[in-house]
Amino acid sequence: MAAEAKHPFAVPNFRYYFLARLSTTLAQMAMVIVIGWQVYDIARRTMTVKEAAFQLGLIGVAQFLPLLFLSLFAGWVADRLDRRWIARAAVALEAFCAISLGVLTYTNAITLPWLFGIAALLGVARAFASPALSALSPNLVPKAILPTAIALSSLSWQIGTVIGPAMGGYLYAAADWLSYAVAGGLFLLSFVLLMLIGPVPRSAAKFSGSPWAQMVDGLHYVRRNRLVLGAISLDLFAVLLGGATAMLPVYARDILQVGAGGLGHLRAAPAIGAVVTAVFFSWRPLKSDVGVKMLLAVALFGVATVIFGLSSPLLVPALGPSAIGHDTAPAVLVALFALFVLGAADMVSVYVRQSLIQLYTPDEMRGRVGAVSTLFISGSNELGEAESGFLAALIGPVAAVVGGGVGAILVTLAWAKLFPELRRARTFDPPTNLEIPPKEMTT
Secondary structure, X not given: OHHHOOOHHHOHHHHHHHHHHHHHHHHHXXXXXXHHHHHHHHXXXXXXXXXXXXXXXXXXXXXXXXXXXXXXXXXHHHHHOOHHHHHHHHHHHHHHHHHHHHXXXXXXXXXXXXXXXXXXXXXXXXXXXXXXXXXXXXHOOOHHHHHHHHHHHHHHHHHHHHHHHHHHHHHHHHOOOHHHHHHXXXXXXXXXXXXXXXXXXXXXXXXXXXXHHHHHHHHHHHHHOHHHHHHHHHHHHHHHHOOHHHHHHHHHHHHOOOHHHHHHHHHHHHHHHHHHHHHHHHHOOOOOOHHHHHHHHHHHHHHHHHHHHHHHHHHXXXXXXXXXXXXXXXXXXXXXXXXHXXXXXXXXXXXXXXXXXXXXXXXXXXXXXXXXXXXXXXXXXXXXXXXXXXXXXXXXXXXXXHHHHHHHHHHHHHHHHHOHHHHHOOOOOOOOOOOOOHHHOOO
């Protein structure tokens, strides 16, 4: 019985959930990297490097706008309706998007308008899937093993986030439609697994005020809980500025000149770094000074971004068409090492942040707080892609990457000063007053 379970994996519902979330995240992240590559590759047929980089910025905006407008509503829905059915419907929509892109690519009918339109539809699905899935996991296991369940749930998302893009790059190199076919299969697998999750208990939610007031309660809670606010906003601004991965199609095609196959290698490097870190945490989980370690990890993320950005201008004498035929192997090795460190540092940051947010949020608020977190994370990812693309169009991709890494370091220093709660977070142990209304919450 779930009430007697001593580990989350002993609970069937949680096993289904873990595999479903891993499958969904793998598919989502595989599609993100392939959509970016296709947008840039199609744009480069008629545009300059800077103009095509600008299109990468626009695709980030196309994916973010649905999240911006729907996240608060999606979080409210996740706190009022059955989270299982919300997740099932969202995953089904994602499967439709993946299959559509696969068919369009296979028939050579893929165009920029199709890519932008389906990317926006994926944003709609993610707006509902993320808060529903993140808020569902604590309902699946007894309270005694809830911290372990949250850590495992976070780990499934983290592993999918870092492995998915590498998988997408390699599959696309093998056959341009294959990555979408595999992503569609993973979404369908996730749908089946979510259907296997039986009824789950929910805490009695207390709603007051208008629906809009209930929706913005998540924002008010995050604003009042400075530990949660600091953790979420640190990721937002650090990744927003230091999003080097958005420029990987540019580096693979025009700077390091390693093509679609090389894009897979570049995207695999942070994946390997993150997986190594995740395996280490499964053996030696963080137990002390978690806030300080998160700050140090974000600073290291910025340093690794700078090293990645500088690898090509320092080791390759010429960039652009004149560099064709030049040995870029030294630059590629440095870039791969920097991306490995970047992925490892990001895993530390995500692991700490997600654990703090889930453990410091009461169940009746998890959908709405999860929606706010999704909005911030998507802001850092999709808007980070947009910022990198637009900045690269103005000053060039190398300067954009280096400047973003410096910005991430500066943000870390500022947040260490502005949010002393982060420095003071010693362990993941949640407070004992999570049921107290947000306005009375102290951290």
